[in-house]
Amino acid sequence: MIEQFFKPDSVEQALELKRRYQDDAVWFGGGSKLNATPTRTTRRIAISLQELELEWTDWDNGALRIGAMTRLQTLRDSHYIPAALHDALGFVYSRHLRNQSTLGGEIAARQEESVIVPVLLALDAQLICGDGEILPLEAYLANPGDRLLTEIVIKEPFRPCATRKISRSQAGLTVVTAAVAITEHDGIRIALDGVADKPLRLRDVETQKLEGSALEQAVADAIFPQEDIRGSVAYKRYITGIVVASLYADCQQMGEEVV
Numbered sequence: 001m002i003e004q005f006f007k008p009d010s011v012e013q014a015l016e017l018k019r020r021y022q023d024d025a026v027w028f029g030g031g032s033k034l035n036a037t038p039t040r041t042t043r044r045i046a047i048s049l050q051e052l053e054l055e056w057t058d059w060d061n062g063a064l065r066i067g068a069m070t071r072l073q074t075l076r077d078s079h080y081i082p083a084a085l086h087d088a089l090g091f092v093y094s095r096h097l098r099n100q101s102t103l104g105g106e107i108a109a110r111q112e113e114s115v116i117v118p119v120l121l122a123l124d125a126q127l128i129c130g131d132g133e134i135l136p137l138e139a140y141l142a143n144p145g146d147r148l149l150t151e152i153v154i155k156e157p158f159r160p161c162a163t164r165k166i167s168r169s170q171a172g173l174t175v176v177t178a179a180v181a182i183t184e185h186d187g188i189r190i191a192l193d194g195v196a197d198k199p200l201r202l203r204d205v206e207t208q209k210l211e212g213s214a215l216e217q218a219v220a221d222a223i224f225p226q227e228d229i230r231g232s233v234a235y236k237r238y239i240t241g242i243v244v245a246s247l248y249a250d251c252q253q254m255g256e257e258v259v
């Protein structure tokens, strides 16, 4: 249970508090996860990020920069964000939750369902940390540590990109969330959540440059989902293949429209 709540007004102060209290302390973004059952934190000390002035979006030489404390709804309402990111933010089904949750918290929470992470992976998002470290989102997910996330950077925000969430209802459990993008040099990105214990990129499939039913099959063969209340292994493989191939076709069409 949280017993002490610090509100530092600089990143340096926040890092100093974390150094002092170590595993007793937790970064506090929007608090939606830290305050809710059953994900309520057991740590004693909260270091609030509210006063760190990390709630903004900005453009820098064509790159989209997003402060880690930007609320999901605020970001969704921003002009000129990539359409796929706008769609993914809407996958968090409750507006109330989108008003409370922050993009940094959504990434750092590493929850079972990460509906926004696939699109960020497909867009090759980079993270900037409080100590100045810059790392790809994929590297962070593999080894998050106790880093303080301050900024999310998307260098190529308008590459053709599309995302879809498969669930039986808007608020129902998610079977899979997929995102696909085509990079400037005709590379493809395929990112998934829901078919492994954490979000993943299908790098082997990406390099094969497939489409249509060949892509469907390659995706189905590349994943190893668990059977659960959401569906059987065969169903998850089948639907993921279909969704990825369909998203890739959408991206190809977007690319043609730009030309």
Ligand SMILES: Cc1cc2nc3c(=O)[nH]c(=O)nc-3n(C[C@H](O)[C@H](O)[C@H](O)COP(=O)(O)OP(=O)(O)OC[C@H]3O[C@@H](n4cnc5c(N)ncnc54)[C@H](O)[C@@H]3O)c2cc1C
Pocket: 026, 027, 028, 029, 030, 031, 032, 033, 034, 035, 036, 049, 068, 069, 091, 092, 093, 094, 097, 100, 101, 102, 103, 104, 105, 106, 107, 108, 109, 111, 113, 114, 115, 116, 147, 148, 149, 150
């Ligand atoms: C009722 C309910 C329904 C939900 N439904 C969905 C849903 O449909 N889809 C979905 O994706 N999620 C859902 N979630 C999860 C929730 O939206 C995310 O966990 C949320 O985005 C976390 O954001 P936050 O800013 O509130 O994080 P917090 O609760 O403040 O923190 C979450 C974790 O992230 C860490 N953290 C926060 N900010 C940072 C930072 N800048 N740097 C480093 N670490 C940080 C905290 O230390 C903590 O470990 C739901 C949660 C609840 C309570």
